[in-house]
Amino acid sequence: MRKSLSLGIVLALGAALAVGCDDGVDPADAGMDTGVTDPDGGTEDSGTGEDSGTDEDSGTDMDGGPDDGGVMGDAGPPGGGAATSAQIQAVLDAADGAVDLMIDDAIVTYVKPAIGTELDGAGFFVQAEQMGPALFVGVDPTGLSPAVAPGQVVDLRVTTRTTDTDSGIVFASAIDMWNVDSEGVDVSTLAQDVSAVDLVANLPLYFGELITLTATTETGFGFAGSGFSAAQITSAGFATADTSFRFRVPDSVLDGSQLGSGCTVQIGPTPLWQFSADAQPSAWRDGDYVITDCQEPAAGELVITEIGYNFAGSDADLEFIEIYNPSSSASFDLNGCRLADSAGFTGMDALDIASSLILGPGQYATIAGSMSEIMGDATLPAALEFEGSDAASIGCACTAGADCAVVVDTVDWSTMSFPAEMDDVSVQLDAAAVGTDGATTNDLLSLWCLTPDGETYGAMGRRGTPGAANPACSPPAVVRVNEINANITGGCDLVELRVVSGGSLAGFELRERTSTVLTFPLGFNVATNDLIVVHFDSGDTACTGGGAAPADEVLTPADQPALTFPTNYDGAFDFYSSDSGITSTDNVIWLRDPAGVVIDAVLISDDATGTAAGSSESAAADVAMAGEWTMVGGGVPAGGFVDDDFNAHAVQDSNATGSSASGESLQRNDDDDMNDRDDWVQAASSFGVFNTGQSPF
Incomplete structure (x- = not known):
């Protein structure tokens, strides 16, 4: 189901940093540096505790004043402030290729995970002031020691400056002299709320800077580079949805999230990303955004x-x-x-x-x-x-x-x-x-x-499967009308159905002429060769064995055994219809599925000639159109199954069957179905078992 969303970034810090408070000696230039090249030309400082004045930073580390004369951060906000911003800007303004540009006391604002390819690899962002500028350092943070984490104050030298030809992003593609001065800076103090800013028009001013943004997702999420998807968004500063302004997230974040069109999203604090001239506010992790609201559904949308x-x-x-x-x-x-x-x-x-x-x-x-x-x-x-x-x-x-x-x-x-x-x-x-x-x-x-x-x-x-996809229901069953007695005393008539192919009978209707006499319930599944006996006139105790009608059998044919309910058949599912009985003159007994498709039918009559009821003729027209009843040898009379043509092609003789359930009935004579009267005979009743001439499918 949905992921829980929480605001914030959780990152594991690397090895503990022995930084402490400044006491006049900055660890970065106190003659104790290891793992980086000292900018004054040797591998170690002279051990004097102060630079000789030949360092590229002119002996001034920007965290506390000249020659580290105070405690880290005692000159105002952490980091080097305007001087560090100028160093970052110098990298941005330089030409591509090899450079030798020092950045002292920058703050790591965000560590970008490796996702996708090329510039979507791992890296980190540095910044010194809330108004920027910022620089993306496109090197793998796992290759640096001490480990990189947000909130660190760091020194580094950019040795290669690169402009990506596809995205237009300017970044540091190689660095050395990596050093961590301190950690624990609250980077949210550097974030700018840019909800009212046109970030597309002002993209060069904001790229890489830590931002927060309230936006509305206007489209669904689509492909936005290998491993990423993005949605068009609007904000107070960019009111018309366009492909140039999109909220970009990794597919791993999108999958299982609640993100979609029609939501208000609080993005950040995260650095602003771009592709060419397109501004792409981004969330690289689950905690980089919060959905605050989404649209209400309209009719049919849920x-x-x-x-x-x-x-x-x-x-x-x-x-x-x-x-x-x-x-x-x-x-x-x-x-x-x-x-x-x-x-x-x-x-x-x-x-x-x-x-x-x-x-x-x-x-x-x-x-x-x-x-x-x-x-x-x-x-x-x-x-x-x-x-x-x-x-x-x-x-x-x-x-x-x-x-x-x-x-x-x-x-x-x-x-x-x-x-x-x-x-x-x-x-x-x-x-x-x-x-x-x-x-x-x-x-x-x-x-x-x-x-x-x-x-x-x-x-x-x-x-049940609450909260998960439903499995498939059984397919619709294929069923035939198999046996009929419309002449039982008191209207206690019977119709038997036979299952040709197992499945669901939910919503199938048994019909007499143009009326539905029984609709099978939801959840009623049957197997091939199952039999169903429908009992009529359930309100008459003479038809129910002297008491109330037994409950319909929807689970097994033995749900309501004949030993307890003598009118039931243990070899069949027994259902009871409140219809008062089958008309034993001209009639059409037929089945249709929930979509109204005719599944099977039989025309019956008590005379070989004569008029037929209009409702019988109407039903006969429906089943003939569906191909479920024809003349022997095929075809339909020119005028349809009407009057003499109805009776001549119907199964005879519906009122000559037995007056009890044990008497004769009209029944199919084999397993075939030619959809004509020759499929049927009058013979001793066999409700609840196969008819003579039938065998399992």
Whole structure:
């Protein structure tokens, strides 16, 4: 999930420096120098404790006055001040090539890590005054001793001055006579707030100097050199987004961060970088920037992707909801937004998100109960329970005590309930549906499923993937109508379906004529060769074995065994429809998937000739157009399956089957499907087992 962001730079210092306080002898020129060349020509000073006057610095070290006559820093701010700035400027003004330019008492403001290639290698910046100038020293700090760290007061000699032909950066590419005078300077005192400065127009004045900047990211992050990405930004001093003004970060910092377009960012203190004429305020480490705010999402810009709604025992403090940002470039802040159940945004249990909750591109936020074993980004109150609800919504632009002006996303499962049989299992949106239009596709409940086996969280091993990408749901199953009896006394009719190819039946509809008689629930998965028996007239105890209708079997065919529920079939999943029974005259029994695609159909009738009901003819037209019913040998009558042509090509005889479940039925006679009446026969019922002539696929 997102990285925690903290302001500040943490660097390990190298070996301890024996500096102490000045007592009239500066360690840099007291005859004790080691590891560098002494500027007066020898490898060591004369041991007198004072320079002879021949040093390049004229015997004056800039930290305390002539001949180190005082304590380090006793002449004002640390470093050499204007004199050191003049030395830095001399390097910047020199021609490329070999030089012999001393810099005394400069302050190391930032140590740049090695990232990418060429000038994106390691180095460090030195500066003496807040108003600059500054110099980038493009040498590997790990090769220097003592080690380089921010806040050190240092001496060095520039031996090569270089201008990079691609970026235009002037830098010191070789140095010697490296020495650390002291450490511990608060470099933030050198930082300039340049929020109101046009850094592009004034780039030569500010390059390399330590800056802070309040900016707004106007675009997503894109390629900005090997190992780096950058986004166009605006500020008080640069109000129109342009490629010449970009916030640049290493990909290692960007990955997993909340950075994206639409955010206010506090950058620095870090040195200003450039590429040619482009100003590039930069963050080389996580702590080099802080996101203070991001845009609120508009409708559809965030997606509800997972809900933990049903748990063993009480659901209080265990539920969770997962929200995903599908954008590849934009970040959003849910601060001030609201989470609600079916009671709506003005409901008593709605949750106001009262602190910053930022989702960067491709990131998830999880709002979870306090006992959920989930490190949520916000806490879901126990009063806001999704199990007793049939909707979950995110709203923004909310008014206290009133509604939210923007509905970002809603999942409404009132038309196809989430199954209550599965404790400790979340429901989730199929991985393929989590995209840029996810807030629309997640309205299609058939694209939701129970979290698959093996995907668990927490010590309790509950199934779910809160805060992580969802796995794929099962593909849609392929199913056929396999057996029908529309003539059972009291309307206790039966329809059997056979699974040709396993998968999900969530949202599939069993239809009679133009009406839906049953919609299969979310999470109902079946295997190849499974059978499903749909029982009609569930409100009639004569059809349910004398009591209330058994619960639908969504887990296994043995969930509600026939020993306890005598109308059930142990060899099939049993479902109950409240429809009062199948019309036993002309009829169309058919299946369609959640997208409305016809999966299978059969035309039945009680007569070989005569008129047909308009709703039968309308349904027949739909299934014929889908190629799921034809005349024997193929084709459709010129006028369609209407009246005599309907009856002549339908399976006979729907009202001559048995009046009980054990009587004869209309059933498929083999494993083939030619989509015509010759696929069917009238024979002894075989609900719950394969028909005569059938074998496993």
